Amino acid sequence: MIREDLSRSEGVNPxxxxxxxxxxxGAVTAEERHLRHGHRAAIFSVVGNPAFAExxxxxxxxxxxxxxxxxxxxxxxxxxxxxLSALQDAGAVVIHSSVTNLPEQQAVLADVGESLxxxxxxxxxxxxxxxxxxxxxxxxxxxxxxTSKGKVNGNAFTD
Numbered sequence: 001m002i003r004e005d006l007s008r009s010e011g012v013n014p015x016x017x018x019x020x021x022x023x024x025x026g027a028v029t030a031e032e033r034h035l036r037h038g039h040r041a042a043i044f045s046v047v048g049n050p051a052f053a054e055x056x057x058x059x060x061x062x063x064x065x066x067x068x069x070x071x072x073x074x075x076x077x078x079x080x081x082x083x084l085s086a087l088q089d090a091g092a093v094v095i096h097s098s099v100t101n102l103p104e105q106q107a108v109l110a111d112v113g114e115s116l117x118x119x120x121x122x123x124x125x126x127x128x129x130x131x132x133x134x135x136x137x138x139x140x141x142x143x144x145x146x147t148s149k150g151k152v153n154g155n156a157f158t159d
Contacts, residue, residue, distance in 0.1 A: 033091030037066045039140040042115035043084055043094045044133060052121035053097035056133055065093045065137060072098035072105060081108045088112060093137060115140075 024032075033041070046053040053069055060067035068087055075083050087094045098105055109116055117136055121129045 037091045039065055039091075039093060039137070040115065041088045041091045041093065042117060042137070042140055043088060043096055043109070043112055044137075045096045045098075045109055045116065045118045046121050047098050047101045047118075049121040049126070050097050050099065052119075052126055052129070053095050056119070056121075056130060057095045059130065059134060060093055060095070060137055063134070063137075065140075066091060067093045067095065069095045069097060072096070077104055077108075080105070081111055084108070084112050088115070093140065 044056065046056065050071065053071075057067050057069040070080075070083060070087070072080065084094060084096060096109070109118075117133070119129055119133045
């Protein structure tokens, strides 16, 4: 079944059109990535619970987020900042998982800029932590949580 004539578009992506109908030029902006992905970029830090980090990534992915899990043990300490920054610049929602909270990791996370959320994922409050983390992620869709930093603490998000 033919639904529409694509011969006139000749490979033009309608999402890439500028305000005047022509293709845009220059670097891709964070706003364009937000429009493409449907959410702002962010980094969620999960310490001490790798299974929770995987579950959180899966939950985000199933909700349509461009989600990527980065395990500290898979990235050298000297390249961690570059990896996290590149993924954030690409518009991804990054889940940074580490077994322990080392001072050098804290320094790297402090340097990644805005949109860092620390998620305490103790096994006894895992369901509540997941619910709160997903709530924060949903705020990235509208941009409400797009420029925040903080921690999920108890039942509230704190700076």
